Structures are given as C-alpha cells and as structure tokens.
Amino acid sequence: MLITAQLRDSVKLPGGDALVNGFAFEGRGDGSCRALLRKGRELQVYDLYELFAGERTPAAVFPVPWPGWEHGVHSVSPDGSFAVFSGQRAVRAVGVDGATLWEYRHGCWAPELGHAHTGDDQEACGGFEHGSCRVSDDGRLVWAHVVMGPEEGRNGQECWVVLDARDGRELARLRLDSAAAGSHHVSHPDGIHMGLCIGMGQDGILLHWARWNGETLTGWDLNATMDRILADVHAELPGFLTVEHYGADLQLHTLDGAVVSEAAPEPADDEEPPYWDYSCGFVDADTVIASTVESDEDPERARHWLLDARTLETRGTVRYPTGPVDSYVRPLGDGTWLTYDDSSATLHRWSEATS
Template sequence: MSINAELRDSVRLPGGGALVNGFVFESRHDGGRRALLRNGRELEVYDLDELFAGEVAPVGVFPLPWAGWDRGVHSVSPDGAFAVFSGQRAVRAVGRGGEVLWEYRHGCWGPELGHPHSGDEQQVCRGLEHGSCRVADDGRTVWAHVVHDEREYWAVLDAADGRELARLPLESAAAGSYHVSHPDGIHMGLSIGMGQDGILLYWARWDGEKLVHWDLNETEDRILADVHPGHSGFLTLEHYGSDLRLHALDGDPLALAEPGSHDEDPDHDQDQEPPFWDYGCGFVDAGTVIAATGDDEEDPDQAGHWLLDAHTLRTRGRVRYPDGPVAGYVRPLGDGTWLTFDGRTDTLNRWGAAAVQP
C-alpha cells in the first residue's frame, strides 16, 4: 500500500540538512518547536513556525565559546535567554550577548600525552570524542555528559549557576552522545555512541534530592530515536538497523518492526535481501511513526520512507512523494508532519500525509 505525501511548507535554508540529520529540536517555553543550527562560529536558533512562514532570520544567535572546538551537542533554554555549550573541558552557559553566565569544569574529552592545558581555554586536544548537554524543558536543570578523572559521568547541574546537583558514573567510552528530553518535563534520555563498541542508553529523572536512573544495556545495543508525544513510550533502533522497537518508559518492549515486515508491498522483490532501517525515524503524531530504510548499493530503490502504526509498529504503507522518490534522513515533528532536506537546492521541506479521498 502507498500513502501519498502532501507538501505543507518549503523554505530554502543552506545547511538545513542538519535539521533532519541530527538531534537539534527543542521545546519553546510555550510548547512550540525550535531548531538549533551551527553556522560557523555561531549557534543559530530558529522558530520552526516562523521559519516556514517566511521569517528566515534566526530568532536568536549565540557565539560559540571556543574557537578551535567544533564538536559537542549544545542546548538553549526554553525561554531562549541563554545557551549551554558542551566543550572539550567545560560546560559553559552563555547569554545572548555572549557573556559567560557560569562554567562547569570537567576533564578533557581528548587528552594528548604531554599537552599541559596551560590555562589557555582555547587550547583543543586532537581527540574526536565529545559529550553533550541539554537544558531541561522546565529550564531549571542542565544535564551534561562529562569526564572526570578519565571516567565518564552524567551530571545534573543547576541551570541558574552551574552548581552540580548529582553525578552518575557511567561504564562508557564515548565517541559522542546526545540527550532526548521527555515531553513529560521530568525525564531525560541519554544515548552514548561508542563506535564499533556499541551504544549505551540511559533514562533518569531528578526528583529534587536524588538522581533516579535505569538503562537498557544488559543485552542489546539500541539507539534512542524519539519519545511518544503523548508520553506513552519511546522508540529505539538496533545499532545496525535490524529492527525498530517501541518501549514503555521503564524499558519493557511493547512492539517491534523488522525492516522486512513491509514486504507485502507490491514493489518489494521477494528474492532480494530486505533493507535495513536507517537512523531517521520517530513519531509523526501520537498514532503514527515514520521510518526510513537505508540505501542498498545493489538496489538503491529499496531506500524509502514508511508509515507505521505507533502502537503496534505494523506497516501502514510506503510514502509516495509527488515529484518522485525521496530517500535519506527524515525528521518527524510530532504534530502530524515530517521534514526532509533537498541538498541540491538547499530546501527544507515539511510534509504530511494527504487526506484519503472517499
């Protein structure tokens, strides 16, 4: 079965591919959506509704604190008043004018033998590893993946002054990480990529006195993909794309979709190996998931986007776009729409499923 996509909005945005291939969306204070886009030495903040309405200028711009540091996953407060940057040796909160509000120092993500860190904050070691940070949706805490004494930790900081409230030791050796904020405003997810050594996934909440946490790391490597907009669960993807899984918040599996589960599609060749799920997937709305199948070198036509039932992960159909196939990354927004990016024209497109004609 095919499901027709309808183009809802379109805007030219050079570099906008990062809004589709990355975890750059955060909540506004009023519950709307914002997108963070790194542009040279600045972090630009876009209001997604205003962007598609024609206001292509960012609503906020924050200077990056460290000239030589181009890694880390950063965050902006829900009211847009400050940004928090994940650096190689510190987490730093910065105001709109670039003023430093506070700094939380930690160990070096990429220490080099004989590199003394002589006090020059702009010194950057050559390692590729990095952490991440996220301002909680209530604006009160900052969650940060950091290093202390050559061990990685998940720290909870007071957003007002950077004071450490709690610290959880981790068994990770990260290449990089990112946070996913749960829409209940209480829980935070952390996904840590360790290259060929796999993935670690943690959930936690700060109750004002202690950090309560749990993980899904006993048996499988799973990538945290998205959280249900109605708070009823979250999606994970197996490290190599062999399956997509729906979980309850405590981690219990609720449903599973393997990439061959759509082979009832008439265009699918039963004699070919099924494709793998790509990294782009998530909740289009409370009842629908969109997932991407990856591009097989021997059969590029297998790549595409699929709509699934959000409760069972059963396939509803393959997405058909009006001007021909659209493959690659897809970013659902939870409001009934999803984003794709056309790199040939630097165009960010917003789609929805077309209404079924009676």
C-alpha cells in the same frame, strides 16, 4: 501500500541537513520545534514554525565560546535567553549578549598523548569524542554528559550530571560505565524523565534514563538487554522508541525497557533485506515514520515508511508527489515530518495527503 505525502512548506536553509541527519533539532514538551545551526562562530537558533511562516531572521544568535571545537551537542533554554554549550573541557552557559553566565569545568574528552593543556581556553585537542547537554523543558536544570579529570582522581571516568541552570552548580551525578565517541539527550514530554544515549562506535550503544525530584537523582540503565539507539518519545505514549545498533529493527518500550512492539523493514522481492536508518520517530501519537535510505542505496529506491505507533505494523511506504526523496526524516510530532534536499539546500515539511 503507497501513502501519498502532501508538501506543506519549503524554505531555503543552508546547513539544514543537520536537522534530519544530526542533532540540530530541538523539540520541547510544549510542541515547540527549533533548529540549532552552527554557522562559523555563531549558533543560530530558528523557530521552525516561524521559519516556514516566512521569518528568515534567527530567533536568537549565540557566539560559540570555542570556535576551534566543532563537536558536542548543545541546547538552548526554552525562552531562548541562553544557550548551553557542551565543550571539550567545560559546559558553558552563554547569554544572547555573548556574556558567559557560568561554566562547569570537567576533564578533556580527547586528550592527546603528551599534550599538556596550557590553560588557553581556545586550545582544542584533536580528537572527536564528545559529550552532550540538554536544558530541561522548564528551564531550571541542565543535564550534561561529561568526563572527569585527574583533579578529581577519576581521570577518564564519565558521568551524567544535573546542574542548576541559574549558576551551573552541580546538584547530582551518576557515574557511567562508558567510553563514549559521542552522546545525545532526549527529554521526555512529561518534564520529569531524561534519556541519555551514548554511542561507543563498534563497542555498541548505552542507554540510560533518569529523573530528578529536587533532592534525589534516580537513574537506570537498560544495557543488559540492549544495544540500541534512543530515537524519540511522545507525550501520549507510555515509553520510547529505539533502533537496533545496526538497524535490524525498531522497538517501542515502556520506560523500564520492556518491549511493547517491534518491526523489521520489509524487503522487496528482488533485494537484500533492508535496515532502518537511525533517524526516525513519532509523526503523531498514531504514526511513526522511519527510513531505509542507507540500505536502499539507489536514490530512486529510497523509501520512507509509516508505521502504527503502538504496534509498529507497517501502514505503507510514502509516495512523494515531487518524485523519490532520498533524505533522512525528522518527525515533528504534530502530524508532519521534515526532509532535506541537499542539491537545493531546501528544507521541506510534509504530512499525509488529506485526499
């Protein structure tokens, strides 16, 4: 079945591909959606709804504390007053005036053999391994995936730490059995739970959830039965959505990891079985959008799929009035989703056509 899409908005946004194929998108439990785009030595923050409404000036701009460090997944406070950067050897909070508010030092994510750090804050080792951080939806906490250094006697030990957003003080930590290439956080709209997805390249994916009650950090990993990418959550649904490491299926889970439903992409009669891209999620409480762009290969055959959010049964594939769209997708949770046209550096926002 073909489901026709309706173009809602379009805006020129160089670098906006990181919203649909990267970690530049930051959604909040209150429904706000922002783009966090690295532009040279700046992190430019855009409110997506304001951007589509015609506001081209960033809502906030933060200087990048380590211009030579190009990795890490960063976060901005809900009120836009500060950004938290996941660096190679530190997590640092920076105000809009560029002042350092606090810094949490940790070990080096990519130490080079025989390379002694000189203490130069701008020095960067050459590896690509990195962590990530996330400011909680109430702005009070910073969750960060970090690696410990030799000064703690745990050189190379990865940890998940909870920091006080006011001063960077460590409140709690969980030791992790991981060797990350990279990671990202997904905050649950309930404001209580935080998810952490750790990619280890060919060694697989680790998935953790935790909650902090003000006194105790309780965490649980789902890695005995999973090798899955944490994709999305929705406030009106009981759990979370994942993609199998190599795209074989999507699964909807309860927070304890139990599988509620799953779906594999449906092949056409004359093709090899497709696989899901890792970028997918909830268009709204009733609908999931996913894509098979990578496995479809031919841009003319690239497909976006709409699925029932609870059963993951296929509702249909999307037909765009402008012709085939070979972009990845980023749902906003409000009934719309994003695609990006690389040729014109244009971000598009879509919904299902109403008639």
